[in-house]
Amino acid sequence: MIFLNVVILLFAFVALVKGADIFVDGSAALARFFKIPSIVIGLTVVALGTSMPELAVSTSAAIAGANEIALSNVVGSNIFNLLVVLGLCAVIHPVPVENRILKRDFPISLFPTILVLLASTASSLFNGNFLSLPMSADSGLVSRWLGIILLLLFVIYIVYLIFDAKAHPTEENEEKSLPLWKCLLLIALGLILIIAGGKAVVYSAQNIARFFGMSETLIGLTIVAIGTSLPELVTSIVAAKKGEVSLAVGNVLGSNIFNLLFILGVSAAINPVSVNVASIYDLGILIFVSLLTWIFSITKRQIGRLEGIVMLFCYAASMTFAIIR
Known part of the structure; x- marks a missing residue:
């Protein structure tokens, strides 16, 4: 039984990654068909496409009532993106950080994390109750209203990106557009794989967690x-090996902002997401990791190899804490 669930989980991850890839290709082709600028495609369609696995898993978990997976998947993916994706890229090749990313994307990625932590767990945090509670105890709630606020912030963020992109235009790469029917077919096929893969991940992950006596928070x-961060990881490592790492920080922060504002927003709007004590610690770790990466980026306007190694060690330490707590 456990072997079957592991096989389902592996195939589900393959479906998620491949589905996201096909969805991005189809959506980008559709955007080109309607003459939408490539920079806008990159900031919206591609960023959403790489976050599709997290969206599929978190919304499936919210619908199924597996709220621990919905929240821990978003937080865990963001920690993984910052420490492992950027850390590995920096080890392979130092990662330069643009000044605009330092001033815009880092603050924007930090704000919703702090907002979710404070708004969902205010009473537990200020009373200090969570310190005396077991890790699995409920200590807060990402309400529907907070989910709607996150979605509104997401819309504002996208509108800002589009206006900013138009204010700082780049050269357009003219690519041959696909026929409309082929664009729609790719989008439909990608969505089918993503939705099916998301449901399969939640189903198998819950069964594996129960078999080993693990909490849904830990496995999420x-x-x-x-697993849901594989698109960002594979894309960034390939780019780093080719020496094309200039956009790595922006891509990771963009994905993290999508995860927090859009994915957690959608999940909470569907079904309020309960926050347990373990998730309070994880949100705190995410804030610390975000600040650490920001500091590393500010020092020399790049993340160096030594800093990349430190980030990988930090991830190992955070996972060790998550397992033994």
Whole structure:
């Protein structure tokens, strides 16, 4: 039984990654068909496409009532993106950081994390109750209203990106557009794989967690989070090996902002997401990791190899804490 669930989980991850890839290709082709600028495609369609696995898993978990997976998947993916994706890229090749990313994307990625932590767990945090509670105890709630606020912030963020892109235009790469029917076919096929893969990940992850006596929070923070971050990881490592790492920080922060604002927003709007004590610690770790990466980026306007190694060690330490707590 456990072997079957592991096989289902592996095939589900393959479906998620391939589905996201096909969805991005189809959506980008459709955007080109309607003459939408490539920079806008990159900031919206491609960023959403790489976050599709997290969206599929978190919304499936919210619908199924597996709220621990919905939240821990988003938080775990963001921690993984910052420490492992950027850390590995920096080890392979130092990652330069643009000044605009330092001033715009880092603050924007930090704000919703702090907002979710404070708004969902205010009473527990200020009373200090969570310190005396077991890790699995409920200590807060990402309400529907907070989910709607996150979605509104997401819309504002996208509108800002589009206006900013138009204010700082780049050269357009003219690519031959596909026929409309082929664009729609690719989008439909990608969505089918993503939705099916998302449901399969939640189903198998829950069964694996029960078999080993693991909490849904732990498995969402580790196995599910790593699996749904595969598109960002593979894309960034390939780019780093080719020496094309200039956009790595922007891509990772963009994905993290999508995860927090859009994916957690959608999940909470569907079904309020309960926050347990373990998730309070994880949100705190995410804030610390975001600040650490920001500091590393500010020092020399790049993330160096030594800093990349430190980030990988930090991820190992955070996972060790998640397992033994």
